Amino acid sequence: MGALWMAALARHHPTIHFLTVSPGNTAGTQIATNAPVLLRLLLKYFLQPILMPLLGIVHKLPIGAKRIVAALTDDSFRNGAFYASQQNALTGPLVDQSTFFPDLNNSTYQDNAVRAIHHFISEPITSTSK
Numbered sequence: 001m002g003a004l005w006m007a008a009l010a011r012h013h014p015t016i017h018f019l020t021v022s023p024g025n026t027a028g029t030q031i032a033t034n035a036p037v038l039l040r041l042l043l044k045y046f047l048q049p050i051l052m053p054l055l056g057i058v059h060k061l062p063i064g065a066k067r068i069v070a071a072l073t074d075d076s077f078r079n080g081a082f083y084a085s086q087q088n089a090l091t092g093p094l095v096d097q098s099t100f101f102p103d104l105n106n107s108t109y110q111d112n113a114v115r116a117i118h119h120f121i122s123e124p125i126t127s128t129s130k
Helices: 002-012 037-055 061-073 107-122
Strands: 082-084
Touching: 002 082, 002 107
Parallel strands: none
Antiparallel strands: none
């Protein structure tokens, strides 16, 4: 939804450069902070530091940060595009996701995302819990 929204913003404001960038599967973040205790321990002490790097499905925090900095400083990144890892990959070079998910370039979908977001933020959020 966010990538579609950013693409719509890029279309409507062509003088401003909008991008959506994934840092990739990045170890060293606090992503597991609110996970159940067993999962949190498994991620922190085994999966992220040992198994995932061996499988090539995680990279270190500086690499995730470099992906975002590259998008900010490299003019070759297309305005309105969503950049993340190659198809079926969690790490590696950044690629335009619309090359294998063309719906990201659909202006109707983009505009629908804008409407949905504006509807959401204009409606009061109510709790259904008792």
